[in-house]
Amino acid sequence: MDNSASDISRRLAREAEAVCRHYLSNGRKQGHYWTVGDVDNTPGRSLYVRLTGPDSGPGAAGKWSDAATGEHGDLLDLIAANLRIATLADTLDEARRFLSLPRPEAVTPFRSRASRGSPKAARRLWAMGQPIAGTLAERYLAGRGLTRLGNLSCLRYHPSCFYWREDHPRTEPPERWPALLAKVSDADGKLTGLHRTWLDPEKARKAPVDPPRKAMGTLLGNGVRIGETEYVLVAGEGLETMLSLYLALPGLPVVAALSANHLAALQLPDTIQRLYIAADTDPAGLAAADDLGTRAWDAGIEVRRLAPRLGDFNDDLRAYGLVDLRAHLRPQLAPEDVPSSLDAGTG
Template sequence: MESAAADIARRLAREAEAVCRHYLSNGRRQGRYWIVGDIENTPGRSLYVRLKGPASGKGAAGKWTDAATGEHGDLLDLIMANLRLSSLGDALDEARRFLSLPRPDPPVRQVSPPAPTGSPEAARRLWAMGRPIAGTLAEQYLAARGIVGVDAIGALRFHPRCYYWREDRPESDPETWPALLARVTDAKGALTGLHRTWLDPATTGKAPIDSPRKAMGLLLGHGVRIGEAADLLAAGEGLETMLALRMALPELPVVAALSASHLAALILPPGLKRLYIAVDSDAAGRAAADRLAERAGADGIEAIRFTSRLEDVNEDLRAFGLTELRADLRPQLAPEDVDRVLLSTSR
């Protein structure tokens, strides 16, 4: 389909001499050309415009060249430069005025129907509105929990004004808070849901609301994935737990299932040979880890549990620092994985 600019340029070429007489009035016709000094209508003989010729290709009507500068173009380019217009849209409007053409109707805006609340489509739309976390409140929030250097992780985004509905307020009157967004995907990387952590700009902590963390979309079996799993993967419940583990073992792909029940039901990717499970220290966390380990073993996948000194890996990171966390994790790794996921940190 011909573009609007190409169509207008073609119409101008049909009226090449009239265009030249209007915009390059200090020039004159000489044979098949209009001769003038330059694009700004200075008297002279440097710029020439072809008045007759085919509609396109070599020798086409409406083509011009300035022999002094080497500039060239079509008559739409000429109008834009002659009047020093700042945009192609302005040049098109001027050309339509000259040709006595009406302005085109504005395109019909396609309004998408509202996505069902909490649906994967609603999650996709919210994710599309997010932006990278670098330099945002989300980055500050994670840094306060010892998690740094994660601003380039594609599974994380920041939303400055994310809706939050309170039970005691009508649905038509939500409030907004900044939020850390985490993308939930299936084993193939397709977005199925979203996890939101609402934040308080005054404290860089969680927002002072009843449920500062909520997930939406299809979550069961899926999770927030960081790194591409091949034969190794680490899985755990919390987003911050798995971000901390990724900091300590940056070559180990991780997935945060976001709850104990979802961890137990996590769908494992094909080709997996060894699964590390970051175990939360409460009863629900231990039970979920046991269930996932059983399922992995039934599929011929070796399951190894990561245990922490405190409640979870992030608590250990905050309490003891990154060096001690790595020292604690090293003896828990399979010997053949040490060089792959731990010693690479010293490079």
């Protein structure tokens, strides 16, 4: 019988809800998540554990994150933090006890995967950026139909940002490309990471690298935020999708979670009463919108969907124009939000 750390982690993930009910008994199930205040089992909803999903990779069951502290990991990490266990060997013993597994004669050593970025590195890179007005980044966005964004505080431009290809030898210098930087922050506005889009300086399009976009820092639960969130929030996946909605609905705050998995896990401010979800039309986007909508609804938040006509709202903006996009959005809004959003952009 395989009794290694990776196997035990997978076994715990398959019993994620039972693990949560045992170690985090003061929490509760909200859709596909278990929410609680922290790893110490304090009542609240800052920490959330995914209860369903594949055994590994994006959206895996058992993955958890605490939006207040930035801590995250799998269920082995959660058990260790909850019981203040200092060693992996003792954590595995506790997990085996929970799973009713025998203890092996020898435990396979476990090495945690090194982080590919950190909030500290993101803050350093962000400090090196400059406003996008008059830069290649502004030209790139204009080519996507996104104009008059030069003063947005969540966007910056870096004229020579490192790019590491997946097969690039670490002993050699990285490539350098201009890049659009987008600030990823938590619900309180604290920078937790960055989203980078590398640009071709000659064509003002995405640079000819694969992938042309990467993120760094702590992303889970966070996003690129535009506007002050009080009682209403518009949430979606892609940066350009949400910039399109910011132009179309200038009176409403928006947040780009940057991927379907991160949209599903987006941390919602305690103050909001109505959530608009701008779901991409692919299966992953629709599933993420369902997960987020369920969590919000269970928390007593009114949930409304915003549906594009094409793949996403940036596709709509480029195909039909801003006036038409606003006309398409109007019947999808609550009546009380129409004057503050659509009418704010008609002047």
